[in-house]
Amino acid sequence: MPASLPPGLPIVPIVPNGPNGPNGPGSPGSPDDGGAGAGHDHPPFPMSEDDFEAAVNDALDRIPPDLAKTMSNVAIFIDDDYTPQPGEDPDTVLLGLYEGVPLTERDSWWDAGSLPDRITIYRQPILDICESREDVIEEVTITVVHEIAHHFGISDDRLHELGWG
Secondary structure (H helix, E strand, O other), X not given: OOOOOOOOOOEEEOOOOOOOOOOOOOOOXXXXXXXXXXXXXXXXXXXXXXXXXXXXHHHHHOOOHHHXXXXXXXXXXXXXXXXXXXXXXXXXXXXXXXXXXXHHHOOOOOOOOOOOEEEEEEHHHHHHHOOOHHXXXXXXXXXXXXXXXXXXXXXXXXXXXXXXX
């Protein structure tokens, strides 16, 4: 775990057939990888799961310590791909996803038994759009900042205005 993050902010790689994976107990279907280089004229950048996790760790290390200390009850996950939910466009592609209650919407009773918020970074869609290691590191950083911003209550519209869309 990055030294700048307070305890309780684990990075948990998701094992496809493990308990927190998309094919684990009670999960519907399996993830769709969208095909090699879907929508791009190049193949996905080849990067090992360990190297990708290191890129996520490096992005988290870049969060200013004072800001990292204010993050509360959030866990960071890495998964291979996003599986669209019922009612969503089956071609939905996400690079990251924040699930939880933003800090700006929590009341004094929120933490009484609340599950941690989840930030998931999706490896395959990021690799699909990147042509180099530098591209992956930049895209991972942008995605991590984007999802953490949601934890702080910053909307997609505002993130796009700020260049973090």
